[in-house]
Amino acid sequence: MMLLKIIEGFTRRFGPPVDISEDDCSVLHIRDIAHPVFGNQMWSKWEPTPKEIELLKEGAGIYLIITGVVHPVVCMAIGTHIEGDPIPD
Numbered sequence: 001m002m003l004l005k006i007i008e009g010f011t012r013r014f015g016p017p018v019d020i021s022e023d024d025c026s027v028l029h030i031r032d033i034a035h036p037v038f039g040n041q042m043w044s045k046w047e048p049t050p051k052e053i054e055l056l057k058e059g060a061g062i063y064l065i066i067t068g069v070v071h072p073v074v075c076m077a078i079g080t081h082i083e084g085d086p087i088p089d
Helices: 050-057
Strands: 003-005 012-014 028-035 039-043 045-047
Antiparallel strands (some): 012 028, 028 039
C-alpha cells in the first residue's frame, strides 16, 4: 500500500475513526486549499513503494478505494508540487 506522507504546509490532521486503531489507520495530514469553483479542497500526499513503482512501470493501475456507500467528489494527481505553489528546490 502507498506510503502516507506529511504534506507541506498541512493545516489539519485527521486521526483514525473511533473504532479503528492507529496501527490500522494512520494519522492523515491534510492541507486545505481554496478552489475558486469547488470551494475548499483537502489535499494529502502519498508515495508509491518501490514495488508499486515497478508495478506501475509494468502497466498496473492506481485504485482509489472509498469505504461506505456514498462516493464523494475526488481527484487523484501525480506531481512534485501543489498547483500554484513554487516547485520546491
